[in-house]
Amino acid sequence: MNLRALSFRNISAVYIFVVMFVVFSIWIPDRFLQVGVWRSILDAEALTGLAALAALIPLVTGSLNLAIGAQVGFTAILSGWLLAKAGLPIAVQLPLVLVVGALIGWVTAVVITRLRVEPIVATLAMSSILLAGMAWVSGSQQILDLGPSYRTLATTQWAGVTVPVYILFAVALVSWYVLERTPVGRRMYASGFNPDSARLAGVGVTRIQTGALMAGGAISALAGALLTSRLNAGDPTVGPSFLLPALTAVFLGSTQFRGGRFNVWGTLVAMYVLAVGIKGLQLGGSPRWVNDLFYGVALILAVALSQWESRGRMLWRGRRRSGEPEEPAEAEPKVTTPAGHS
Amino acid sequence: MSAEMSGGDPLLRVTSLVKDFPGLRALDDVSLEVRSGEVVAVLGHNGSGKSTLVKVLAGRYAADGGTVELPASAGEEAAELHFIHQDLALVGALTAVENLNLIGSARLHPHDSRAERRRATELVSRFGEAFDVTVPVASLTPGQRAIVAIARALDGWTHPRNVLVLDEPTESLHGAEVEVLFSAVRRLAADGAGVMFISHRLDEVLALADRVVVLRDGRVVAAEPVDGLDHDRLVELITGVTPAEIEAHQPQDVRSTDPVLSVRGLRGGAIENLDLDLHAGEVVGVAGVLGSGREAVPSLLFGAVPSHAGSFTVGGAVVLAPTPATSIRRKVAFVPGDRARHGSTAQMSARENLTLPQMRTVRGAGGAISTRRERAEAERRLAAYDVRPHRTEQRFGLFSGGNQQKIVLARWLRDDPLVLLLDEPTQGVDIGAKTTIYEAVGQAAANGTAVLVSSSDTKELLRICDRVLVLRDGRLVAELAGEALTEHRLLVEGYGLTPDNPEIQTNQGPS
Secondary structure, eight states, X not given: OOGGGGSHHHHHHHHHHHHHHHHHHHHSHHHHSOHHHHHHHHHHTHHXXXXXXXXXXXXXXXXXXXXXXXXXXXXXXXXXXXXXXXXXXXXXXHHHHHHHHHHHHHHHHIIIIISOOOHHHHHXXXXXXXXXXXXXXXXXXXXXXXXXXXXXXXXXXXXXXXXXXXXXXXXXXXXXXXXXXXXXXXXXXXXXXXXXHHHHTTOOHHHHHHHHHHHHHXXXXXXXXXXXXXXXXXXXXXXXXXXXXXXXXXXXXXXXXXXTOOOHHHHXXXXXXXXXXXXXXXXXXXXTHHHHHHHHHHHHHHHHHHHHHHHXXXXXXXXXXXXXXXXXXSOOOOSSOHHHHO | OOTTTTTSOEEEEEEEEEEEETTEEEEEEEEEEEEXXXXXXXXXXXXXXXXXXXXXXXXXXXXXXXXXXXXXXXXXOOXXXXXXXXXXXXXXXXXXXXXXXXXXXXXXXXXXXXXXXXXXXXXXXXXXXXXXXXXXXXXXXXXXHHHHHHHHHHTTOSSSOOEEEEESTTTTOOHHHHHHHHHHHHHHHHTTOEEEEEOSOHHHHHHHOSEEEEEETTXXXXXXXXXXXXXXXXXXXXHOSOGGGSOOOOOOOOTTSOEEEEEEEEEETTEEEEXXXXXXXXXXXXXXXXXXXXXXXXXXXXXXXXXXXXXXXXXXXXXXXXXXXXXXXXXXXXXXXXXIIIIOOTTSBHHHHHHTTOOGGGBOGGGOBOHHHHHHHHHHHHHHTTOSSOOTTSBGGGSOHHHHHHHHHHHHHTTOOSEEEEESTTTTOOHHHHHHHHXXXXXXXXXXXXXXXXXXXXXXXXXXXXXXXXXXXXXXXXXXXXXXXXXXXXXXXXXXXXXXXXXXXXXXXXX
């Protein structure tokens, strides 16, 4: 590790965390510095973390998924419905939910890659369709009577930490390995940065993007299944609220560690840092609407930070290379991702 | 048409202009004048400094020396410079009326659409027959679009004595449309404007210009009236008679062996029908003017764009509908002309760009990429191709053009390809990197790779190719090798200036 790895630019979330920790520890030490508080943050955010990874994986390949919240919500309702109404055992219900999640990703991929609808539009539409599906399956009612055993899935603790946290870190570990250590991951990043040049380098861009959306779909379904387990009910109102925290974490995470690249650990660190901030504000007595305000502001700051970073780079290059007899070599700015701009 | 050529006052005076790029002097002591009432053609090869000159005049580059003046003569306002670029800069979905009002129309009060329409019709009909100004310009003919662009450039002239710079405006025009544009330009000149006309179409230059300024390697090598010039003389001026500058290339004759790549009846893009054989160890050039289909050949063979072929074999195996992935598996490599858009990923490191097409050999246990192995390989390749700075982890986008191209070439030569397809391999590349690239291509051929180079740079083709195929209008018109392979012949064949075929001489468009 050199100094650059510890610079504010590279690990700003860690510095922000330290500042927040100090501030809250001084302000509300009796409430903030409790083991229970930290355990509850770890547990409560595990599902957000899964949703964030589900958004991250397709985003690496260039597809911004605005349907993540709806995907979590739909699969949560589906989990409840399969248990309570269809009467399936968990051993069948859980795999089925994951398959349906992957299938949703596949449909999204077809819309994006075959029908050539911009990801942002395609996923917005998918989101609406899934919300309709949710209302249809649930009749806009909570689905109760899931049976006694399903709840244990999300509430069992090992060493004081609930199962979803372990699941999150397992999924994160696999995602990290694939994205950063395997040729597939390299091709995923290449597809997201510059699909044209990736294709000419032999990358099956369409296949990569489809796979990423399907993997994201399966992970969001996992989050949905765990959500229903935790609530002990299929609740049609909760899922969509995962979208903003998940995307905020992904975008803020892209400014961490990997110099503008979307990445797994940056996403998780960013998410927990944001969660600690919110928890601290809540414990300090802030009203609930502060959550939304906090995520909104954080999302703007996260994206602005990544833009600022790439602009800084461009200026620097401009100085060095203003004399080159050609246009800047960077790819043209692309849709909505900071990585596309960087 | 050259009636006033010596009588007019200078409207634009360029004196001793110098523009340096790292490792390259693009403009070297360039002086020229454009006078009222005359059309001055600026001629030169790619890399001669033409486009740099236009960019300096347009203010996109700052000159490193010299002056650009717009002298005002007694009682006259100073001239203004107006530009019409190759792409015309029109908004295709808007109508002619709207395009004419784009500039300076940020006001919010409602406009008088009838008056605007009348004025637009008036403006465009100054240059010939009026046409419908209320349809989107995308649905107009290219010639009419050019008229709209000219009308817009002229709109708001407070006096006629301005300078209009036309930068390769006829690229997209057909013969008759070129004539429409030219009569518009002549009318302007007759009204006292000065016109600077950048083109590489010699016939057009002879037809339109009063005076010719020829640039070569950033210097003005000729500034003469067009009277007394002909095609041959122009070609001579553009290329210069400098055989000593071109390094001797020992042509390989390997055509007795079986071809590595063989294609019959290749079609796609601008290519109508092409037969081609590439043999191991030879470097084959593809030449031709813009619109000849020259640049389409490598991407068609690679499968970057859809192609059809009567028969197509690589390494003896039949190829059906090539795609980049299948071509790479057949050991065919392709270096695209547009490095930023197609050839590289600016956000990734040099190392990642280098290994993207083939990561098999840098994998370690469990199929994962071995960072150690990958870095070692990247280190080695960057050193072999003299990439500066020698940093495998630096973002690709932060390297200079020449070094980027070296990395791209290194990427494709990693696996000793059977066939290497190159499109404009040294575009935007400084002299030093050029040499490295030529050496790498020569080395690849020596190792048995069949190389195909499509290039607009005739010097480059002469320097590295064993034989050169000249295309025109999507078809092969000549194959030059040995004694016949000269810059002069390349130009003559490329432009279709064969003396015994006068019909082609007068044909102005690519039609």
